[in-house]
Amino acid sequence: MDISTYRLQFLKGTSEFVLKELLEKYPKAKILENDGLRISFSYEENNIEAFRNLYSPTHIEDSTGRILNLSRKEWRKGFVPAGINPSLAYILCMVAKLNPEDILLDPFCGSSVIPITALKYFNIKRVICSDISGKAIRASMENFEAAGIEENRYKLFQSDIRDVNLSKRNIDKIVSNLPFGIRAGEHNDNIEIYKSLELLAKKLLRKKGILVLLTQEKKLLRDTFRKEEWNVKSILRVDEGGLLPEVFVIKRK
Template identity: 30%
Template sequence: MKILVTTVPGIENIVVQEIGELCPEAHSYVASSSGRVTAELPENCLARIITRIHSAENVYLLLGEADKLEEVGEELALHAKELIAWHKYFSVRAERITKDIETTSLEIASKIGRIIQEKTGLEVSLDFPDIILYVEYEAGRYRYGVYLTHAGNLRDRPYRRYIHRSALNPVLAYAMCRIASPREKLWDPFCGSGTIPLECLSIVPGLKALCSDVNSDFIRGALENSRSINKALLVFTCDIGHAPVRNFTVDAIVTNPPFGIREKSVGGLKRSYEALFRLARHNLEEDGKLVVLTTHRRLVEEISRNMGFDTAGTWRIYEGGLTSFIYKLQPK
């Protein structure tokens, strides 16, 4: 069978890696459009992918392709009868990936919905459908299938009881943890509600994870989140420029400093970034890694050069209309 996995644009290769770990028999490749991975895999891998993948946001079962929208409607009507014989409500989600046709995504969904209603007698329910059918258009070709994760987006983690006002997407936090590959000790000095340390603990369950922030309300929220899933975080409140941890080293610092948009940096962005790099210089082990998500590319590159860090990797991320970058850095 063939599935489509969507994720944050920029971390598609991490999805490919994770699918390969969960299902070694799978053949995955990055789709032509950003944030999408297609995989062919045996049926017995599907439940494993849906329930255990951390780097994905949604999963779709792909049923076929067609040149014309009417063909898509006919085929989906046949599948709908088989898939929801004991139900009566459906909806259609559509996406126009390329803009070489005038028909919009909403118009595609509406046309397919009408065809299925006429052919099957099923009723449309946008609020409580029994099944969500999926159609996408790209460069003269339609693909169609079934939305498998409509009960809840895969980025919705069970630990998110307290939501930080500038909360990081857990899928992106998980990707950062994989990039850092912490072994024993990790620190996020801008940890907010604890998303990065908690995602890293899902990879390395015995990890000693430090979570600090200048805002004590955020730290209480991180503690609440960690306790909700019985994970231990070492939490403390401190300004990054005056961290009380002097003789403690970690093998990874993974963090998302304030972008300066919704969340302002205490003392200014440059001061916070310089303090972060000084902390990394002092508290990272010899082969340790600093992994940073930032919109301030020039600032990070300037400070890393001035403070003697090598860039081991860069990932361009696009989410919510904003371009940012993940840097993997190591002290020289």
């Protein structure tokens, strides 16, 4: 078979994860260039469609100039404002190191891109998703149905984070795209929201459970998850059209 050349595009800051996924799925790929914005590689495959199983890049281009949008998901029918890019959702799941027996909580689920990604591509056991917005819950339901996810694998409900009423300490991973408005009013709201998340994590996370959180409110996150009780580590910074949110991994001490 002829060797063909391809180029991957991705969100700035995520090249490490894109390269990891590429080489895990295509170990014989020969990396030609990686400048932090694009990765060029050659492979014994002349059909660009074969690479639709790469989920961390946003696009792939072949030597003829044909481009596939890898972020566009057929199951993503419902949308919400400021929703997470599906490629970034996949990377958050990579960071979380999801296992088949995991139960994942996303208390700011939006249209449930993160939970569906965890179920569909990482085959975890179950997700629990909530959001304060009724529109988000309706969009989520539309997406779960379009993705063909069995109803017994997800619990979806509308709730303010301060009112989430779950009792079992059986959550392995909390993975979420947090609210991070930085105007004064939004920031003041976020102080209460982030504190409620920290209390919820204390209550629901298993002893070795972790949080993987995307936010621009970096100082607030560190102030809320105090170093006396939590290990907080920034894993990467992502360039999302001028915004520079960071991905944090948080574990109990």
